[in-house]
Amino acid sequence: MKELVISKVNNKVLGAVLEDGRLAEVFSGDYESIAGNIYLGRIERIIKNLDGAFINIGTGRNAFLRLREVSKNYMKSVLKSERLEEGVKILVQVKKDSTKMKGPQVTTRISLAGRYVVYFPVSYAKGVSRRISKEERERLLLFLSKVRKRGEGIVIRTAAEGVDEDYILEELEDLREEWKRILNKFRRSRKPKVLREEPSVEEMVLRDRLERETRKLYTNDESLIERARQLSKVYRSSLEVELMEEDPFEKLDLYKQMEEITKRIVHLKSGGFIVIDTTEAMTVIDVNTASSTKGKSHKDLILKTNIEAAVEIARQIRLRNVGGIIVVDFISMKDEDDKKKVIEALKKETRKDRSKVDILGFTKLELLEMTRKRTTRSVESFLLTTCPVCGGSGKVIAPSVVFSRIDSDVNKVPNAKEIRLRVHSIMSGYLNSEGVRNLERKYKRKISVSFDWCDPGSYDISYILKGGKKR
Numbered sequence: 001m002k003e004l005v006i007s008k009v010n011n012k013v014l015g016a017v018l019e020d021g022r023l024a025e026v027f028s029g030d031y032e033s034i035a036g037n038i039y040l041g042r043i044e045r046i047i048k049n050l051d052g053a054f055i056n057i058g059t060g061r062n063a064f065l066r067l068r069e070v071s072k073n074y075m076k077s078v079l080k081s082e083r084l085e086e087g088v089k090i091l092v093q094v095k096k097d098s099t100k101m102k103g104p105q106v107t108t109r110i111s112l113a114g115r116y117v118v119y120f121p122v123s124y125a126k127g128v129s130r131r132i133s134k135e136e137r138e139r140l141l142l143f144l145s146k147v148r149k150r151g152e153g154i155v156i157r158t159a160a161e162g163v164d165e166d167y168i169l170e171e172l173e174d175l176r177e178e179w180k181r182i183l184n185k186f187r188r189s190r191k192p193k194v195l196r197e198e199p200s201v202e203e204m205v206l207r208d209r210l211e212r213e214t215r216k217l218y219t220n221d222e223s224l225i226e227r228a229r230q231l232s233k234v235y236r237s238s239l240e241v242e243l244m245e246e247d248p249f250e251k252l253d254l255y256k257q258m259e260e261i262t263k264r265i266v267h268l269k270s271g272g273f274i275v276i277d278t279t280e281a282m283t284v285i286d287v288n289t290a291s292s293t294k295g296k297s298h299k300d301l302i303l304k305t306n307i308e309a310a311v312e313i314a315r316q317i318r319l320r321n322v323g324g325i326i327v328v329d330f331i332s333m334k335d336e337d338d339k340k341k342v343i344e345a346l347k348k349e350t351r352k353d354r355s356k357v358d359i360l361g362f363t364k365l366e367l368l369e370m371t372r373k374r375t376t377r378s379v380e381s382f383l384l385t386t387c388p389v390c391g392g393s394g395k396v397i398a399p400s401v402v403f404s405r406i407d408s409d410v411n412k413v414p415n416a417k418e419i420r421l422r423v424h425s426i427m428s429g430y431l432n433s434e435g436v437r438n439l440e441r442k443y444k445r446k447i448s449v450s451f452d453w454c455d456p457g458s459y460d461i462s463y464i465l466k467g468g469k470k471r
Contacts, residue, residue, distance in 0.1 A: 058192035120153030314349035323374025397457035
């Protein structure tokens with residue numbers, strides 16, 4: 001059973017999709033996302049070697065546009081020009097939010113997303129969601145052939161399944177009118193600015209996450225209830241709504257489930273586990289059997305563990321909103337049929353994902369390659385922050401190295417009567433009572449230690465001189 005949870009606390013929106021009571025997706029409105037916004041930009045610089053251009057969109061950081069994406073239809077209908085030059089104004093849409101290392105990525109393949117259709121005013125994209133059943137696809141493809149005009153693209157979304165064509169057509173006409181307004185604003189304006197922003201987080205959640213299969217909505221935001229019920233009537237489905245006075249995430253114990261997202265190791269029911277490591281270039285996942293013993297033979301055990309891991313990996317990349325290249329090191333399998341079974345299990349589970357997942361298969365090193373398209377930030381980006389001590393590396397200076405530095409510093413002031421050390425608790429093995437006595441005998445001075453220093457890679461040392469002065 002699929003359930004939707006929307007929590008609004010201090011004007012910050014946190015949402016989740018539950019499948020059979022388990023977290024499947026988490027999303028937040030507590031960061032400034034500009035993905036989907038449409039801007040009037042100005043070309044600052046064209047880099048031919050990169051086949052790209054840097055665009056000033058008025059947000060502080062220049063956006064990057066890949067020139068190969070600029071179609072003749074766009075040049076003719078929007079810019080009314082045959083070439084791009086520095087200084088020219090241009091209409092772009094943010095494709096990906098900025099990261100620490102890069103500015104936002106933009107495109108000229110403009111799209112306006114509704115609940116039932118995505119409208120492409122200057123592209124030729126067309127199609128029906130792959131998640132829609134065969135009979136419905138045939139109905140919607142016929143509808144698409146009737147309403148699509150020359151020079152435009154239309155993609156029918158999963159939410160359109162079972163919806164009357166009048167509702168879909170009404171939304172399509174609204175999007176066409178909205179495009180006309182955007183184009184008029186672009187032609188009248190000169191300075192870089194936003195021309196169209198994505199709707200509020202709450203509206204986007206209902207638009208994108210409330211589906212025909214959704215049976216229940218939990219929320220503490222009363223303003224969403226009537227809108228949700230209207231949408232469920234269009235679906236001709238019964239949606240149960242529970243209004244909560246307190247935070248639904250707290251009430252449903254979802255914060256505890258969210259702790260799983262922060263963990264590097266995820267345990268499997270069989271006793272095996274997977275290890276997830278994210279780098280700047282890719283996400284690497286390792287599969288291990290550990291204490292797993294289920295299976296008639298060693299080969300059978302490996303296959304069962306790998307299939308179970310494949311299902312969990314599909315869930316984890318969706319839950320964490322992992323994007324880009326993903327490499328999985330499954331437990332080695334010699335049988336090609338076993339590899340196919342693992343890939344099929346992975347494909348079946350990734351069909352639940354709203355983002356596009358491409359499974360490329362096993363390499364010669366028996367690593368499985370896949371990619372996942374992501375336009376918004378990962379869940380970790382709004383759930384976690386970089387450690388102020390290790391700077392995100394996950395490693396600190398070894399206690400043995402810190403102790404060597406302390407040993408050296410203790411003898412730096414020859415006329416010191418007493419040494420006072422403040423260290424991290426990680427040093428307790430080196431600076432226990434015996435360790436301190438050894439230092440005192442070695443340097444013939446009193447040493448006191450307190451374990452209240454916050455940084456395990458450093459320490460604080462002070463010297464009490466023989467005259468009573470502190471240094």
